[in-house]
Amino acid sequence: MNEHNEKNHEINNQNEVSTYYYDPSNRVESLRAFYEEELNAAAAEQAAVAEDGGSGQGGRGNRRGDNPKGFSPKSIFASFLVGAMVVGGMSVMSDRLNLFTGGASAAAESAAAGSAYSDAAGITTASVSASSNVDEKISTVFDQANPAVVEIENYGVESQSSANGLFGGRGGGWTDPRGQSMQSQQSGEPELMGTGTGFFFNEDGYILTNEHVIADATELKVTVPGYDEPLAAKVVNANADLDLAVIKVESPDGKKFPALTIGDSDQASIGDWVIAIGNPYGLDHTMTVGVLSAKERPITIAEEDGTEHQYKHLLQTDASINPGNSGGPLLNDKGEVIGVNTAVNAEAQGIGFAIPASVIHDALTDLMAGTTVTSL
Known part of the structure; x- marks a missing residue:
């Protein structure tokens, strides 16, 4: 037993x-x-x-x-x-x-060298740091660029042509992100026709925007960060073919305005991070982020009268661009302007277009001809 x-x-x-x-x-x-x-x-x-x-x-x-x-x-x-x-x-x-x-020192050295280091939990330190760096860089770009971005209000007497808008033709499906008011105006008094975006490219008060944002305006009001009241603006010059315009405001306190640097769109690559800042649907200083989807895009705008307006060399992005974003900057991860947001397809998502900096550089020379400025 x-x-x-x-x-x-x-x-x-x-x-x-x-x-x-x-x-x-x-x-x-x-x-x-x-x-x-x-x-x-x-x-x-x-x-x-x-x-x-x-x-x-x-x-x-x-x-x-x-x-x-x-x-x-x-x-x-x-x-x-x-x-x-x-x-x-x-x-x-x-x-x-x-x-x-x-x-930890090995992890730090490996991350600094740009290689991957995995700890016991399987987390790759270098990848986490890279992701954090991207987020931090984008936040920094917004903080630095946002004070130079303004909201533009277009006051005028609405006509049939201005109601259609530059990109208002229904045949091609393209529309301008201006956010126009379609209210009828029975009186001859100027009323708010639409809003758009612009940005200071010169500290003396010069603002770059789209021509269709300021088209047919009898009065322009610009809301500038740091000022309680909108500032009156005057048109310096405009080019309807390129859809670019320069307007100017005076500083009430004599201070210089923050200005953005216009970069080199030719150096941008497909897949690069891009950042758009604007005032979509009146939501001022909205930032959207995406990538550069394509370059050298041509689009044709069909007007209501049957005429066509062709644009070449545009940048395509999936960063959200909506009515009100027109004239706002498209920035790279260095905070440089590589484009001016100008058109979207009303029937699509994630397809927006911007006028490239390569076109802007040449256009500014003509738009600012005869104007005395500190620097461009």
């Missing part, structure tokens, strides 16, 4: 599974003590097996090809498990204690 119980106990012990969890407080001494304890137990079991079967001819301890030197299968398997566990534990501990890798 006792022999039967002992066999059951031995079977149960063999079926037991021990689970070990890594504890950062474990050190070499505790692992070594555990290792020695398991080895002593295995040695005792080996001695017992040798004593039990060493004198008999059929004893397992004397079968050379089966189990040399009297080791039982259990003792060999136990020794193997102990060795594997200890070696694995030592490897994990050395990694956690940074005995060979240098830990």
Whole structure:
């Protein structure tokens, strides 16, 4: 009966599974003590097996090809498990204690070098840092560029031609993001016809926008960040073919205005991050982010009278551009203007267009001809 119980106990012990969890407080001494304890137990079991079967001819301890030197299968398997566990534990501990890798310093050096470093949780430090850097860079661009972006209100007497708008032709599906009011005007008094966006490109108060934003206006009012009341603006020059215009406001306090730098759209690549700032549907200073989808896009605008207006070399972006964004800047991740937002497809999503900086540079020379400015 006792022999039967002992066999059951031995079977149960063999079926037991021990689970070990890594504890950062474990050190070499505790692992070594555990290792020695398991080895002593295995040695005792080996001695017992040798004593039990060493004198008999059929004893397992004397079968050379089966189990040399009297080791039982259990003792060999136990020794193997102990060795594997200890070696694995030592490897994990050395990694956690940074005995060979240098830990955080290795991660910092690897990230600084632009390579990927994975910690024990599998998080790639370099990738996380890169993502954070992109978000931070975009936020910085908005903070720096936003004070130079203005809202333009167009007051005038609405006519049929102005109601249609430059991009108002229904045949081609293209529309201008101006956000015009379609209210009828029975009186001859100027009323708000629409709103658009512009930006200072010169600290003396010169603003670049679309020609269709200021078209047919009898009065222009510009809302500038930092000023409680809108400022009156006058038209310096305009080019309907290019859909560009320059207007100017005077500083009430004599201070210079913040100005944006016009960059080089030729250096922009498909897939580059781009940022649009404007006043869509009257929601002032709205930022949208996307990528540069294509370059050198030509589009044709079909007017209500049957005429067509063709635009070439436009930048295409999936950054959201809506009515009211017209004339606003399309910025790269350095905060440079690479385009002026000008048209969207009313029947599509994520398809907007901007006049490239390569066209703007040449146009400004003509638009500012005869005008005395500090710098361009």
